[in-house]
Amino acid sequence: MHSWHWRTWEGLPYLTCSLLEPWHHGFFTQQFSPSTPFELTKVLHPEASVYRLKQVHGNTVLTPQEIVTKLTAGGDEVDREGDSALVSGDGLVTHQPLQAVWVATADCTPVLIADEKTAQVAAVHAGWRGTALKIVPQAITRMQAQGSKLEDLRIAMGPAIAGEVYQVSEQVAAEVGNTIIPHNDEKLIVAALHELPNSPLLPDPEPGRVRLDVRRVNALQMEQLGISPEQVAIAPYCTYQTPEHFFSYRREMQKKVQWSGIVSYDF
Template identity: 30%
Template sequence: MLTSDALAGVPHGFGTALAGDMGLRGLPSDDPALAPVQANRARAAEAVLPGARLVGVYQVHGTTCVEAGEWTDDARPQADALVTDRPGLLLGILTADCAPVLLADRAAGVVGAAHAGWKGAVGGVVEATLAAMERLGARRADIAAAIGPTIGQASYEVDAPFRTRLAAKGKDGGEARFFAPGTRVGHWQFDLPGFVAARLVDGGVGQVAVLPCDTYADVGRFFSFRRATHRGQADYGRHLSLIGLPDRRRSVRAHIV
């Protein structure tokens, strides 16, 4: 699990391939194929926030952000971000090239996690997450955010229509700055982590950090949907990124015992 200095003091971690595949894939929780995945998830959760309850969502590349609840894996709501102010809950987001974003307002005691692929990032999943954190008492200027392992610009080739559509959504075509000329005519290299970071900054977030990782290029450390697709592989692994608030009562009890 990787961590970010921007979230120092807040229990969190970004998964890697070395931690194992942690993707639920929409299978029922009693499916035998999920046993190793559940074991990997349990180890990661215990490493980040011992004794916490892991809560995730059924990700659909959308923009919905929900407040974390006590639902089971089989009853996960369709959403791509979640927030909480409840100690003892651990928020989990799955990615394999998309940007995992972990956020925390230490003063308010509010944390969030978002899955930001290009569709969600363009649609406003970052803004939805910030608004949800505000509803729980967070202040944008007090929020620190870290973007974890994501496909890098050098590895993310897109076509000209993609660039045109995205640039048109920005003010005065400002989104064009996230594209560099590609190696093929009519193609461009898209900076997804840079785009997500800009949405956070524009949203008023006080501190934004980006881990210098490329999930596509770093074969030994990361899973990659795009790499698996290019290689014709039937499946690919998922990283689990986690953030939560420690249960102070649990810590006090443990210390007393």
């Protein structure tokens, strides 16, 4: 089993995963709010350049180089937030050493991916919508295009809302489940998901509703790509049920986030 460790920086707690040990990385808690990735990168590696996106619950995965190109070109994909300009997307894959890539989450899954051989890394924001659009496989495909082999990847899924407390409609469950059980019949997909070993679905007392484990669906998507379960770690923390450490949109109905980031290795 992969272990998760609490670290502190100036007395504030954040999580790391043993699977990603060679890389500077962290799943940061609400205690770091309102720090931005620019401030948080100093915790991980002060010399790294910093990249984040305007997250839109899609499946666009970009490299820092592509961000710079899009910012230079301007256009619809660029969103101005105060003094800064952000490009829309939900996944970042590095293409050089010492690049820090970040995603923000409140109940969605932060996914950090590292390659033992090429040392490139990725940060992915995978909510149910992004998962239904297979954003993690998309990020892995981008890494493969840059020389990664599946067996060299190490993947950590950080704190997110747990299936036992995440009520969704059967329609949403079918949309997400369609990525692992392709079919055009919603009821059939939901029934087949229930039959899976360690099912990503749990029953819900309300008719037409189920409980959905989004991280489990992402793990199944990766298995279908040929990634072994030993290459994947899932944090034993639920954002909804751990109010002392994590913001939860479901719990608070407020737009607050925590950041997760990783720095590409400088071999």
